[in-house]
Amino acid sequence: MNRGRAGATATEIILKVENVSKSFPGVKALDQVSFDLRRGEVHALVGENGAGKSTLMKILSGVYQADEGVIHYKGSPVKFRDATHARDAGIGIIYQELNLIPHLSVAANIFIGREPLTRFHTLDEKKMNADAVAILARLNLNLDPTVILRDLPVSKQQMVEIAKSISLDSEMLIMDEPTSALTESEIDELFTVIHSLRNRGVAIIYISHRLEELKHIVDRISIFRDGRSVSTDDYASITMDEIVNRMVGRTLENKFPPKRNAPTGEKLLEVKNIVRAGVLHDISFDLYRGEVLGVSGLMGAGRSELARAIFGADPIDSGDLTIEGRRVSVKTPADAIGAGIAYLSENRKEEGLAVKMQLSENVTMANVPEISKRFGILSRKQEMDAAAHYVHDLGIRTPTLAQVVNNLSGGNQQKVVVAKWLFCNSKVLILDEPTRGIDVGAKYEIYELINALANEGAGIIMISSELPEILGMTDRVLVLHEGRLAGTLSTGETTQEEILNYAAGLMNRSEGNPSGERT
């Protein structure tokens, strides 16, 4: 992609944040933060979870008010009372979770709250649809404005959200993790839109955990850490290592810890001929004790579906599981847990945690009988002992064991889910995108944890869409393509390119040659 830009003289500062601080009970979320944004630039804002990015964004979009400090917007000091105030001033924000109404049409979503009316004060659908087409055309999007939003893929919904901001004449756009739910090609599409917005002079703050994607779009980068702004640089003048080091405040020599585990020859789990009509086609593989087995594939290849099938979360049409040589029948998650299988869902908050409940209650959730052996009566002491044990072992940072999980950072929440499964004495852990939405430092800790678990004799199945993670962490890789096992590769002998070829269906080793496995 061409990083050259139309108006190369785009240096007018649209937003200037000076020494802004914001405290919440017990936390100083922002501490004397300064930051500036120019017209026609894409300005990346990076930092670990809890670095203060979200808090600053919420202040800029009027959700929170700063305790101290000044914000200059278009040359004059402003204090946004609420979200509407900021929006009317021309600041658009696109959250990770889209703020759209799934049951309404694309056009209705774009114009919600300011629908064009006819003379008789009825909705002027015709004008609305025509205007919507015009706005979508500015983004080079060819979308039918009458389509109901929920029938569109997430990427298109996001485009609708962007279109909505554009239609409000936003001069400044904040994007919070916009690519987290998108596929590769959809990301390209999004970047094209971002480029055209920038060229039209829109100032964009781009927040992302995916550092490797920044190179395609970013002009400048600001790094936050622990509520402070650490630095602002031209993206071209900073290296990835410098970015990561400033984010974590220490030098991370390697992104991945050295491997400590070694697969043994002992088969822990045998998966045979799993079929789920239309989703999974005759998938078989083995998992060895002490092994980290990667699962790779494009979005929609059936990675999570495979995990859910093994775990009994989704019904399967046929297939057998053998654990430690014993056939097991898994029809429900309870069966799987009983057999020693654990599943960390990629949707931590939706499927992994009861976020309103306490840390200790979440740790024991999948094995409550263990702490209620006598007549089903809970032992608070056993529960606390278990929670304290894992908080210590996994390094979960929390003020108390009774902390409501919602108040923990993403990395610590993920550790709570890990603790939940360790408390079930799981032998096979299926980790679905275990580092998604987690900051760099916490990622490293999760990696160490995976290695340690494998080293202690567990079998790990790690699903990941980040190829460096697959290559850095696993012993073997299963590559799925359209619900089929396209290949089983030995990590030490493969490359990103080879995995991608299998994932794209360009190569296939399993077909008619199940012994293609190398161990």
Place this chain on the structure above:
Amino acid sequence: MSQITTKDRSDSPIESGATKSRSRTAVDRFLTTGALVVLFTIFSITANNFFTLRSVLSLILQTSTVTLMGIGVTFIIITGGIDLSIGSVIALTGTIAVMAADANIPIWLSMVLGLATGVVCGAVNGLLVTRLKLPPFIATLGMMMVVRGLVLTITNANSRPAPEAFGTLGNGSVFSYGQKFPGIAFPVIIMIAAAFIFHFILRWMRIGRYTYAVGSNEEAARLSGINVNRVKIITYVIGGFLSALSGIILASRMVTSQPNGGIGYELNAIAAAVIGGTSLMGGSGTVAGTVIGSFIMGVLTVGLTMQGANYFMQQIVIGVVVIGAVAFDQLRSGR
């Protein structure tokens, strides 16, 4: 798994935090209890005869059945459900017990039959919600109509007197000393016992933990191996059982069957739970809160009556209290 080590382990010792976490709920409890005490004090000062032993005991007796229903519906609401069939179940179970007693079945057995009927009604509610995957509002709305129709059909809408001994449960008391002390009524003892038992179940037993887990995040609970359907059915059965207990107590107090009785009681029970801090979104609520909630309603009803406010006025005040309690909660939990 003790060798697992990670960087940056927090070295500071972690306390259990039990005191800290409960401080929030303790504040909540303090506020609702405080509201109850304030109301009680106001009425004691302004209304003659309010603060007498006899009228306080009578207040507790009158509130006992709504408390029982409220405790049952609290379990259901915590899972994210609702039960609109309570009033109809009250009528049916009371009627079944009276009819059985009338047919010369021993009183205790008649009452057990009534309780069993309530359990069956609860189980049907639970099965409709879990097996047919009906929204709880619809399932129990349907059951409210079906059960009401059923009790009216089998009785032809006529009240029937029960044998005199049937009235002991509702009208008897212990520690009675004639004029000096009227005694503690049996329904009050039942209510207190039920409150303790179900508080214990909800707070300290596996099924109670599962009840909160299902209401907090049903999918996470399912993927944690919790049998979500079973948990839901059990909560509806608990609701049916406690409705039946109320129905039998009410029939016993009247010593008649009341096929037209209990209409709208479910709304009082839900109001008690909500005033006591149970969220209709599921995941939160306590037995103690509901007990306090139903007593706030009881004190208001009795107090306003003594001050000469008619039933219509009372409805207005209680409605305002329900709205106010939830609005207050929203404001406090917001930023």
